[in-house]
Each structure stands twice: as structure tokens, then as C-alpha cells.
Amino acid sequence: MTCSRRTLLKNVVKGTVAAALPVSAFKFLSPAQAKEAVEESTVRWGFLVDTTKCVGCGMCVKACKKENEVPYDAPVTRTWVERYVVTKDGKTHADSPMGARDGFTDPKIRGEEVVDKNDIAKAFFVPKLCNQCEKPACVQVCPVGATYQTGDGVVLVDRTWCIGCGYCIMACPYGVRFFHPVYKVAEKCTFCYHRITKGMKTACTQACPFGARQVGNLKDHDDPITKIILNERVAVLKDEYGTKPNVFYIGLDFNVR
Amino acid sequence: MKNHVLRPLWVAIAFIALVLLARYILVPKDFGVQGGSFTYNFHRASNVQEWKDFPIKYLGKEVCVECHTENGEKLASSPHALIQCENCHGPGLDHPETENPETMTIDRSRALCLRCHADLSYPESNRSIIPGIDPNEHNVDSECVECHDSHNPDLEDM
Numbered sequence: 390m391t392c393s394r395r396t397l398l399k400n401v402v403k404g405t406v407a408a409a410l411p412v413s414a415f416k417f418l419s420p421a422q423a424k425e426a427v428e429e430s431t432v433r434w435g436f437l438v439d440t441t442k443c444v445g446c447g448m449c450v451k452a453c454k455k456e457n458e459v460p461y462d463a464p465v466t467r468t469w470v471e472r473y474v475v476t477k478d479g480k481t482h483a484d485s486p487m488g489a490r491d492g493f494t495d496p497k498i499r500g501e502e503v504v505d506k507n508d509i510a511k512a513f514f515v516p517k518l519c520n521q522c523e524k525p526a527c528v529q530v531c532p533v534g535a536t537y538q539t540g541d542g543v544v545l546v547d548r549t550w551c552i553g554c555g556y557c558i559m560a561c562p563y564g565v566r567f568f569h570p571v572y573k574v575a576e577k578c579t580f581c582y583h584r585i586t587k588g589m590k591t592a593c594t595q596a597c598p599f600g601a602r603q604v605g606n607l608k609d610h611d612d613p614i615t616k617i618i619l620n621e622r623v624a625v626l627k628d629e630y631g632t633k634p635n636v637f638y639i640g641l642d643f644n645v646r
Numbered sequence: 647m648k649n650h651v652l653r654p655l656w657v658a659i660a661f662i663a664l665v666l667l668a669r670y671i672l673v674p675k676d677f678g679v680q681g682g683s684f685t686y687n688f689h690r691a692s693n694v695q696e697w698k699d700f701p702i703k704y705l706g707k708e709v710c711v712e713c714h715t716e717n718g719e720k721l722a723s724s725p726h727a728l729i730q731c732e733n734c735h736g737p738g739l740d741h742p743e744t745e746n747p748e749t750m751t752i753d754r755s756r757a758l759c760l761r762c763h764a765d766l767s768y769p770e771s772n773r774s775i776i777p778g779i780d781p782n783e784h785n786v787d788s789e790c791v792e793c794h795d796s797h798n799p800d801l802e803d804m
Contacts, residue, residue, distance in 0.1 A: 441772070442772055443771075443772070444762060444771065444772050444773040444776060445761075445766075445771075445773060446761040446762045447761055448730075448733050448761065451733075452704055452732075452733070452737075455703060455704070455736075455737050456702075456703045456704050456737065457700075474768070491757060491761065492760070492761030492762070492764075493761075493764075493766065494757070494760040494761065494764035494781060495764070496766055506767055509768065509769065511768075511769070511770050512766075512768030512769070512770065512771055513768070513770060513771050514771065514773070524686075525686065528685070528686050529685055529686070534677065534688040534689055534690075535689075536689075537686065537687055537688060537689035537693075538682070538686040538687055539694055540680075540681075540682070545689075545693065545694065545697050547689060547690055547693040549690075549693070550689075550690060550693070579697060582697045582698060582700070583697060583698050583699065583700035583701070583702060584702055586698050587698075587702070589702070589706070590706075592703075592704050595704055595706055595730060596704065596730055596732070596733055598728040598729045598730070598733070599728065599772065
């Protein structure tokens with residue numbers, strides 16, 4: 390058998406490449422293994438609000454403020470409930486006194502006698518909280534890296550790092566951020582991160598007697614909340630901003646802004 | 647190069663070195679993108695744990711009824727069964743551990759009941775299903791709990 394210099398060199402190169410390839414390069418990974426390899430979180434927190442169940446008692450707001458040490462009498466809150474009264478003349482009357490911390494007990498809206506009961510076309514309550522957006526505008530604008538999205542999709546604020554510039558408060562299309570009167574930093578709903586990461590419900594979810602608020606893992610397709618979001622007709626707020634919010638609403642009306 | 651050119655250059659280099667040194671000292675070591683993107687995930691990694699360590703204040707009904715079995719059972723068979731104990735009794739943090747179990751402040755106020763029971767009669771809203779009163783007419787000067795039992799609010803049993 391003869392071997393020219395050309396074929397020898399060719400074979401040497403081929404052999405080296407073949408030897409450099411580990412056997413593991415040819416191994417097929419199952420989707421679960423591939424997912425594990427890129428260290429992607431198996432949790433993505435999402436929220437479901439059923440506006441048809443809300444009666445405007447404001448227990449959620451009270452529980453949230455106490456759970457998260459938000460100054461009780463200051464006009465700031467991480468979550469709130471809005472009341473919408475649409476009259477038969479087509480006008481929309483909306484209010485949220487103190488974020489509905491004490492619920493809605495007065496038929497007057499903003500101190501004004503609205504209408505005769507018979508003139509109301511529809512009236513409902515809409516709970517609001519941070520949407521924990523997939524593309525959070527508030528995080529993009531932070532100049533110091535004080536606010537960020539965790540691996541499981543919750544947007545948090547680092548209180549030791551925030552300089553209180555307020556860019557994020559301006560950037561949020563949903564107006565959920567505010568300036569914490571005590572810590573003097575940006576403050577927002579954390580989905581009760583200290584509770585959900587320990588397998589508990591958020592304070593507002595637990596306090597709601599009617600099940601209008603639910604929290605769940607969107608990556609777990611067996612989660613009852615995720616099933617509702619996947620299978621039923623739900624909507625998000627301000628879809629047009631492209632922030633991809635993760636708070637889903639049942640029974641959302643076009644009057645809700 | 648002439649000295650008058652080099653001198654400000656050294657000053658500039660020294661200033662940059664100082665800034666880099668200050669940055670090295672002041673920025674926490676765990677600051678980074680943590681496997682994510684600069685746009686959304688640039689943060690101090692230990693802050694996540696700091697948020698997880700935030701104290702839990704609302705414990706939930708399941709914890710309450712472990713000791714308060716009697717009230718738990720009474721409430722469970724009443725129309726108020728869906729209400730959490732802590733909605734009226736206040737957050738139960740440290741409640742059994744602290745020396746004085748009376749630290750919890752029970753809200754017996756009229757305002758608390760009115761959150762649901764002030765009549766708004768909105769059609770299409772579940773609020774209209776809940777029995778409601780006009781707070782300006784129904785026994786204005788009394789607290790609700792003087793007549794109604796909040797653990798068993800059934801009007802038949804009054």
C-alpha cells in the first residue's frame with residue numbers, strides 16, 4: 390500500500406478533528422435536559438384577576454399595605470382597586486379613594502352624586518397591581534441597575550442601590566411604581582416575593598374572600614391558574630405598549646385604562 | 647513629547663485610575679447580569695435573597711384554626727366562611743410566640759363591615775348579591791357587632 394504525502398497530511402487532519410470531537414457531542418438531549426443545561430428557571434410567576442368576582446371590599450389593599458410595610462395612611466399603595474360606573478348616557482365615572490384601602494362604601498364618586506340607580510348601564514371593580522412585564526419599561530430606564538427582573542420573572546427594586554431618580558416611576562405605563570415615603574426609593578409590587586417563593590399565596594390573594602385574585606406559575610401547565618389563562622378568554626392591560634404583562638384579566642371592559 | 651503636554655495627560659490618567667479604583671471598591675462583587683441580559687437583569691445578586699427574607703405577616707386561616715378550633719368550625723359553616731381570620735383580627739405575625747397574646751388588634755368597626763355590606767346595588771357586579779344596608783339609615787350610631795355575630799352572621803340565628 391502506497392501513501393502519498395498529500396493523502397497522509399489529509400488523513401492526519403481528518404484524524405485530529407475526529408479525535409477532538411468528544412462522544413458527548415453526538416448525544417441527543419431530551420427537552421428537559423436541554424432546558425436544564427441552559428439553567429432556565431422552571432417558574433414564571435403570573436397573576437389572574439377575575440373582575441367579575443370583585444366586590445370592591447379593598448381587603449387586598451389593606452392586607453398588602455400591612456404585609457409589605459407600606460405606610461398605611463400615606464396616599465401610596467402597591468395595589469389598588471378602581472371603580473367604574475358607566476351610565477346610560479355613555480359617560481364613564483371612575484375613582485379609587487385611597488386606592489380603595491377602606492373599600493367602596495359610598496355611592497358618590499369623587500364626592501359627587503352620580504346618578505339615579507336606574508341610569509347605571511354597568512358598574513364594576515377592577516383590581517390593579519404590578520404586571521411583572523416580560524419586557525419591563527421601568528427596568529430598561531434604570532440608570533444604576535437598582536431594578537431588575539429575577540429568573541422567575543418578578544421585577545424587584547434594590548433599596549440599597551436605588552438613587553431615587555424616579556425614571557422608573559415615569560416609565561411604567563401602568564403607574565404601579567411610587568416613591569417610598571420612608572426609604573426614599575422607588576417602590577413597587579413584588580408579587581409578595583417573600584411569600585410566593587415559600588409556596589404561599591400573595592397577601593392580596595389570600596385576603597380576597599371571593600377569589601378575584603389568583604397567583605400561579607405560568608411555566609407549569611398543570612397549574613390551575615395557568616390552565617385558566619391558557620384555555621379561557623383573558624385580556625391584559627395596555628397590550629399596545631409591548632411590555633408583555635403577566636397579569637391577566639377576566640371580564641375586562643374597554644373603559645378600563 | 648514636551649513636558650507641558652505630558653503633564654495634563656498624567657493628571658487625566660491618574661483621574662481615570664482613581665475612578666476605576668473607587669468603582670472596584672464601591673461596586674459589590676456580586677453585581678452583574680446573572681446569566682440574563684444587560685437590559686433587564688443587571689443587578690446585585692444578593693438582593694434577591696434580601697427580598698425573600700422579608701418577614702411574612704399574614705399567616706393564613708389554616709394556621710389560626712390549629713389552636714382556635716372552635717371559632718374555626720363555627721366560621722366554616724357560616725356565610726363568612728370565605729373570609730380570612732386575619733382580615734378582621736389583623737396580621738398574625740409573632741402572635742402565639744409573643745408573651746402577650748393580646749397584641750393582635752381586632753377591628754370591630756362599622757367601617758370594616760361596610761366594605762362589603764354598604765349597599766351600592768350595581769347591576770352586573772357581585773356586590774349586589776351581598777346583603778347591603780344604607781349606612782346613613784341603618785342604626786347609624788351603633789357598631790354592627792353589637793347585634794350581629796361576625797362569626798355566624800346568619801340573620802335567622804340572631
